[in-house]
Structure formats: C-alpha cells, structure tokens
Amino acid sequence: MPLSTPAARAPIHTRKVTCEGFRRTDGMWDIEGHITDVKSYPFHTEERGPMEPGDPIHQMWMRLTVDDQLTVHAVEAVTEHSPYRACPSITPRFQALVGLRIGPGWTRAVKDRLGGAQGCTHLVELLGPMATTAFQTVFPILTREKADKAKAEGRNVQDRKERPVLLNMCHIFSSDGEVVRKHWPDHYTGDRAADEAAE
Structure with missing residues (x-):
C-alpha cells in the first residue's frame, strides 16, 4: 500500500485530473486535460439547484496544441459543469496562451495572463499537470527518434x-x-x- 492505513474516515470530496498526450498526423502534438470535482453528499446550489452525490460540480476540459519546442499554437477550453452559469464565459480568455512556450517561466506567464479574475482557477490549475504531460509526451519520442537517426547515420547516439x-x-x-x-x-x-x- 503506497500510504499508511488511515484513521477511520468518510469520503467527502473527490477531484480527478486526467491528462493525455497525442501525436497528430500533421506533426503537432495535442495535450488534453480533464478535471472533475464531486461530493459524496447531496447539497443545494443557488444556480443549479439540488446536487446529488457524484454530480460534477466542476467538469472542465482543455486542449493545447503544441509544436516540437512546446510552443502553444492553439487552445480549446470548455466548461461543461460549474457552480455558476457565467463560469463558461471566461474560456475564450485562454487564447492568451497561444504563443507561449511550455518550459521555464511557464507558470509565471500563465498567472500573468490568466491569474485571479482574468481566468478560471480550475482551468489554470489544470495547466500545471498538462505542462508536465507535454514534456512526458513530446521529449521521449523526439529523443528516441534522434537516437535512431544518429544510429542509422553511424553517429554517437547521445x-x-x-x-x-x-x-x-x-x-x-x-x-x-x-x-x-x-x-x-x-x-x-x-x-x-x-x-x-x-x-
């Protein structure tokens, strides 16, 4: 068991974050993130009314299309479920990521453009694991291909x-x-x- 046995307890809240990386046929890469928040108990919200256990309070999606250098060429952000009807209205602001490069300074650049009232807390938080996923998607493939090419040309692999x-x-x-x-x-x-x- 990865963690020690916990004290007696009851589940309250579950956040799930899933990130996936894809190589496109046009040579670009898609990095997709999905975030959900659910409660284990029923409750009432002002704008959505009654919520049952397992109903998504938040369900949001993001796709970044990047090149081999992890520069963002396209962004798609979707808020499918949220506590307030106006929440999805902020998703067009995430076009501010176009042109940024995932690498040193990424987190600061994201916060400068989308922090606080300029963005959505949950979508901004999703960009952290998406950035890591981008590294783990792109660089192992490019490194392997570079090594294969070097080997084929009789050069040092590394x-x-x-x-x-x-x-x-x-x-x-x-x-x-x-x-x-x-x-x-x-x-x-x-x-x-x-x-x-x-x-």
Missing part, C-alpha cells in the same frame, strides 16, 4: 555536450547530482575531486 532538457528541473537532475555526473558530465557542477576520492 551527444553528452548538448544541454539536457531536464537539467535542474528536479532534484534527481540537479547539475551537481549523480545522474548528471554519470550521463552528462560536461554539465556536472559538483565536486569532481570529492567524487573521485569517494570512489
């Missing part, structure tokens, strides 16, 4: 001097860590002397 996309994006890819020292030594910033002494 150019260790090229800056890794993942460098410093997570503690495991820290520039002074073991993974970088082993796989991308030209980008290693740790104490080489201490490492050699320890070996």
Whole structure:
C-alpha cells in the first residue's frame, strides 16, 4: 500500500485530473486535460439547484496544441459543469496562451495572463499537470527518434555536450547530482575531486 492505513474516515470530496498526450498526423502534438470535482453528499446550489452525490460540480476540459519546442499554437477550453452559469464565459480568455512556450517561466506567464479574475482557477490549475504531460509526451519520442537517426547515420547516439532538457528541473537532475555526473558530465557542477576520492 503506497500510504499508511488511515484513521477511520468518510469520503467527502473527490477531484480527478486526467491528462493525455497525442501525436497528430500533421506533426503537432495535442495535450488534453480533464478535471472533475464531486461530493459524496447531496447539497443545494443557488444556480443549479439540488446536487446529488457524484454530480460534477466542476467538469472542465482543455486542449493545447503544441509544436516540437512546446510552443502553444492553439487552445480549446470548455466548461461543461460549474457552480455558476457565467463560469463558461471566461474560456475564450485562454487564447492568451497561444504563443507561449511550455518550459521555464511557464507558470509565471500563465498567472500573468490568466491569474485571479482574468481566468478560471480550475482551468489554470489544470495547466500545471498538462505542462508536465507535454514534456512526458513530446521529449521521449523526439529523443528516441534522434537516437535512431544518429544510429542509422553511424553517429554517437547521445551527444553528452548538448544541454539536457531536464537539467535542474528536479532534484534527481540537479547539475551537481549523480545522474548528471554519470550521463552528462560536461554539465556536472559538483565536486569532481570529492567524487573521485569517494570512489
């Protein structure tokens, strides 16, 4: 079991986020996100009236179409269920993402354009896991194809001097860590002397 056994408890709220990545036949990539919120108990809302357990309070969808560099070329945002009738009116604002690149500064750029009253909290939150999904969709395929091409041309499969996309994006890819020292030594910033002494 991944977590320890919990105390006795009753379910109250469930949020589900699903993200998927797709390669399109035109060479672009679609990254889709879906978010739902449901309660385990009946309650009443001002605009939607009675809600039964499992009825979606929020159900929203987002599609980002990106290129190989993760630059956003198209956005589609849909609010299917929400507490207020006016909630879907904000979805056209998400066109502000067109032209942005998923990478360093993405979160700040999203908040600058769509934070607070400029956007929808739930759709903005969905963009975080969608960005991660974009990385995990696009880069493994491009890396594999690059390696296959290099192998076919008789070149080294991995150019260790090229800056890794993942460098410093997570503690495991820290520039002074073991993974970088082993796989991308030209980008290693740790104490080489201490490492050699320890070996």
